[in-house]
Amino acid sequence: MNFKTVFIVFRKEMLEMLRDKRTIFTTFILPLILYPLLFVGFGSIMSRQEQVLEERGAQIALVDSVQTEVSQSIIESIGENKGFELIPYTKEAKTLLDEGELQAIVSITDSTNTSGLSVYKVRVSFDSSKERNLLVYNKIKDSVNQSKESNIASYLETKAIDPGIMELIQVEQVDTASSQKIVGSFLGMFLPYLMIMMLVAGAAMVAGDLVAGEKERHTLETLLVSSAGRNELVIGKYLTVITVAMVNVVVNLFSMSFSMQYLLGSAAELGDFTSIPIWGFLILLAAMIPLATFFAALLLSLSTFSRNIKEAGSYQQPVMIISMLLGMISFLPSVEINTLLSLVPVVNIALLFRAVLTNEFQWLHVFLTIGSTLILDVIAIWATIKLFNTESVLFRTEDDTSLKNVRKEKRNLFNSFNGTVIYAILLALLYYLGQYLQKGDLLNGLIQTQVLIILLPPLLILRIFKLKPREVCRIKAPKLKEVALVPYIAISASVIVILIMQVINMLFPFPEKYLEQMSSMFEMTDNIWIQLAVIALLPGICEEVLFRGFLIRFYEGYGKKAAVIISALLFAAFHLDPFRLLPTFLLGLLLGYLTLRSGGILNSMLSHFLNNAFALVISTFATSAWLEYIIKDSDTIQWWLIFPAAIIFVVSIVLFHKVTSTKGEEQWESSDT
């Protein structure tokens, strides 16, 4: 690669960016005027709001059922608050309180305690959902406390005890956190999120223009015909995206910190906060660079794939939303960076940020974060260069994807776009309708989910397109040899999957609630046969029809292996369960393989059934004596089982592969190991 050419491309792209008024406005001018306006405006509104609350005072209804000197002093003390108007309690007080006409109802009652003293109880009813009422309540509380102390003091005096006794024990608050830590933990909450957002926004702004824009303006071909290499063009453009993204972050940060200092300086509540450490910003910016490179590469590959800027924009949207959600993890105070989380893109940077800001970071995490981000980065750049060499991508033309056209041609139904749309709709259905169905009766809910959401839609779609389910879903009698092998495959695979679950549990312990949910599934009825039907038989049929029968068809255009992998991914995600993502994915690979290899779905149905049945048996009879050889502590299965399971699995898969190999059919090796 010629770095001089890379630099030539970079310089030209930067020049073009700087000439674009839109980019200049959003990168430089907007942040410079937006934040001051936002913060200053927000600040003045906030202080005004507080003033208004003070001035507006409050209406408080009073019930004094005691009518003694003490209760009088409490009422007086409340009444001393500026703007407080005390009115006698009436029947309408409750409704007035609900309507917000009243801010609080104070009732004073008394009782006699065991030592014969009168005890006063002041009950303050208020609607805490309104900020103003909360303020009023705090003032009432302070007043009551004041009068409590003065009453106790005078009581002590009458008993000839020094009121100084009241100060016998004092609590003193000493905050050992350095001011850097306080500032850091506060900033650590929202800065990572904001910086990630600015980074993506900045990168997205130019990435779409750089390749999809060139397609749209018919300049790409000229560029490709020049003697510059594809990788030189890609890297030059890539550096441009990184630069603009980083500039966007720097400008936004600068403007934001400047206006924040102004805001907090005027509010003067956090004191030390105004001294935001400059070095911290520099470290953060440095930490931002790997993420910037990752986003740049990712967005550039999307831009290369798109036909025009508009399409690039719509592909960028999910990236922005996902990174926004991942970046929000910095708002969760309990999540801290660890070795595993430092391998999760975006999340790692967000958490590392917070750790750096509070000065509590380990270099291991820094290296892991930067290292893993850079690896993803290299993959994304490689993909972009690859796309740049794919002529069908560079010269994509408009497709007619209107529904009418899809219906007209049956052959066109089974393309990956339609498959993904159908899957997305079903996933949404499962999430909303499935949750609703399973809310009441879990047993019925599961049955309805399987039949209505999983089995029915593919059958309906086939019906609409007048396709035969038997043909599409490959429902045909399997060979005896195959059926004989499937139990060995299914059970050994189940053992392996359960062991994988146990490893996951060790790394990320399952939450208590999750375990309860899982076991509630196995305990919804005492009848083991009904359980078997609902947990094993029904999914074995319905889920197989949907995933291995129907959805896999949409991806077979990419080749059998790709179809198996994609359908397994969809299958795994469909369980809406992050802990079971890997096990269900592996299971999906196996089931997809079984179907496509043997050309019939019944093998994978049987395998799915056996797998679920095995899990049911293990959990139901975990404490039974006859299972003690394989189960220890009544909930985990023995680790040594991995050896026989792996051996049986490999042997039975190899046999299955042999049994199903026929002349004429194309050979392909097992895609799951």
Added chain:
Amino acid sequence: MIEVLELEKEFPKKDGTRFKAVDRVSFEAQDGEIVCLLGVNGAGKTTTMRLLSTVFKPTYGTAKIQGYDIVTQPAKVRENLGFLSGDTGLYNRLRVHEFITYFGRLNQVPDAQIKSRMDEMAELLDMKDFIDRKIEFLSSGMKQKVSIVRSIIHDPPVMIFDEPTSGLDILTARNIISFIRDCKEKGKCVLFSTHIMREAERLADRIVLIHRGQVLATGTLEEMRAETNQVDLDDIFVHYVNKSNTEEELQAHEF
């Protein structure tokens, strides 16, 4: 010079079948010669041009530009190639001289040479007035001149023009035509594609008739006239197309 050897390009169609846009095309073009690729829209002209400019990879066969193979030495091929098409876009936010310098540099031309060449071409094409202007403010004729200079800034021995006059007004088209003639006079090897018979008649030393991805006939205009007993290129073209259609029918009947 350009040597095209059994070039073939297949595209997958949406319904899963494949379609041959270019079907075993062979021809050659010598230095100092203008060869015209003549055919109706969709005949495979642009695909052939894109194969020669290494933007597409052939599914079969190859071609050589100045002896460099388009499959194995694409970088060398691009260095020796100037490419101009009718719908080429420009970078609107750059000034004319910046734009030309950019492509000169991308093609590894030293800055001094870019400067002198640009001045020379600006003089020739009467571009001095707008050489410092931003491209977005230029008329389409001016833009075409900028494209011309861009395509020749690295002084390539082979020039490829893909429908260079499509969408241009008469005056601008004339500029292109005279530029193509200039290229020939300088001893360059010129290949241009068009669907306009008049253009082929006026410019081409030799004509390659292409229809449905296949070459129907190759030769000078005189040779074609002699073979078909027609004078007008329109009639010659129709003659060859009809001939290939009847041949196809005959073949179909034989089976």
